[in-house]
Amino acid sequence: MGKPRWYNEAACIGADLEEFFSISGEQRPAVIDVYCAQCPVRPECLQFALDTHNYHGVWGGTTPAERKRERDRRRRGARAA
Ligand code: SF4
Numbered sequence: 001m002g003k004p005r006w007y008n009e010a011a012c013i014g015a016d017l018e019e020f021f022s023i024s025g026e027q028r029p030a031v032i033d034v035y036c037a038q039c040p041v042r043p044e045c046l047q048f049a050l051d052t053h054n055y056h057g058v059w060g061g062t063t064p065a066e067r068k069r070e071r072d073r074r075r076r077g078a079r080a081a
Contacts, residue, residue: 004048011039021057026065029058036061050074 007013012020012035019031036042036058046060050071055064062070 004044006041006044006048009041010045011035011041023058023063026063028063032058032061032063046070 012031015031015035019029023029036045039045039061042060044060046062046067048054049059049062049067055067057064059067
């Protein structure tokens with residue numbers, strides 16, 4: 001799978017992506033504040049990670065643990081609807 005179209009506008013283009021993927025659980029790396037906080041495609045990035053069940057790294061300025069909670073929240077919302 002290639003890079004999604006929105007990635008062309010990502011604030012992290014050219015950054016050392018190792019920093020985005022060398023995290024786990026609740027750990028919030030500095031790249032979230034440095035890059036994601038000002039990223040114009042943050043919502044698209046988060047949605048992509050949720051849609052593709054991406055469990056590693058920083059996506060949309062979230063940690064893996066935050067995305068798991070968001071997935072669970074959405075699942076509960078879908079069941080209640
Ligand atoms: S939200 Fe963060 S990880 Fe996602 S594209 Fe933007 S800078 Fe990169």
